[in-house]
Amino acid sequence: MKNLLQNEKNNFDEILFQGRNKDYGAYVIRAEYSQTITKAMFAGIALFAAVAVTPLLINAFKAPVEVPAERGTEHILKRIEIPQDPPEKEPEIVKPVVPLKPAENTVKIEIPTPVRNAVKETPAPKQSVIKDSKIGHENIVGTTPATTYTPPAEVGPVEVIAPPATVPIEKPKPVDNTPKTTVDVSADFIGGINAFRNKVVSNFDTSAMDGIGELVKTTVMFIVERDGTISDIKASGPNPTFNREAERTIRSVKGKWTPAKLDGENVRSYFKFPISMQFE
Structure with a gap:
């Protein structure tokens, strides 16, 4: 094939x-x-095959080298006995020592039972013996318990410690948020009042006043807030159209104001801005 x-x-x-x-x-x-x-x-x-056999041939012709043993390197094994801990002793129970109670006078009272041909009758003890003794089953001569009276210790005058004085807590002053008419430093437009006036004139829409042909005046009052914005814009003048356009123009002016100051703090304040224009 x-x-x-x-x-x-x-x-x-x-x-x-x-x-x-x-x-x-x-x-x-x-x-x-x-x-x-x-x-x-x-x-x-x-x-x-040559590569595989070469290491075997090298090992076959290589003579072993005897390395003499160094003296003092022998290891001697010793039996090490580890001491064992002695067995723990059980804790001794200490019995409380009860003091011996002194013997008390004890009297045995035997009431004779009437029998026929009684051999011995023990008379009952006298009342004087029973008075300071204890009733028991046998007669014991002991010590009479001494009754001691310890008067209470005299208590001196009690010192009354007054409670600590209460520190008055200052209540925070109520925040007066009413707009001020009298201030230490008046509010002012950032950049100057002339810059504000120029912006009002440039933004005023005169087309709404066509055909009037006279001098028109109004006074716009608004509130300068603590953050430099204005609010409550109202114009007071004889011409309603002129008043509305004045309010719109001032509302459209971009920019902020420096708030007025009273006693070193920023306050809300009124600001009056008069406007007068001549239309032909």
């Missing part, structure tokens, strides 16, 4: 390179391809 495939390949190469130079080039490479592959395979196997 292999020879058949080789013959077909050779026939194909002959047909492919017919009429061409076959002494060199691709024809020679294709013709010697099988031999080249076989030689390369054996060369690779030989190279791999």
Whole structure:
């Protein structure tokens, strides 16, 4: 089968390179391809075997080197006994010492039972003996308990400690938010009142006043707030149209004011701004 495939390949190469130079080039490479592959395979196997055997040969011819043992390096094993902790002793229970109670006078009272032909009769003890004694089952001579009275200690005058004085808590002052008419420092437009007047004139719509042909006046009053804004804009003049346009113009002016000051603090204040214009 292999020879058949080789013959077909050779026939194909002959047909492919017919009429061409076959002494060199691709024809020679294709013709010697099988031999080249076989030689390369054996060369690779030989190279791999040489690399694998080389360490074994080196170890076989390498003589072992004896290293003399150093003196004083011997290890001596000793038996080490670890002392054990002595067993814990149970805590001794200490019994409380109860003082001996002194003996008290005790009298035994025997009431004779009436019997026929009584052999012995024990008379009852006298009342004087029973008075300072304890009733018991036998007679015991003891010490009479002494009754002592300890008067209470005299108590001196009681010192009354007054409670600490209450520190008065200062209540915060109520904030006066009413607009002021009298102040220490008047409110002013940032940039000057002339700059404010020029903005009013440039923003005023004169077309609303066509046909009047006279001098029109009004006074616009507004409140300058603590933050520099204005509010409550009202114009008071004889011409309602002129008043409305004046209010709109002042409301449209961009910019802030420096608030008025009273006692060193910023306050709300009224500001009056007169406006007069001549229309032809």
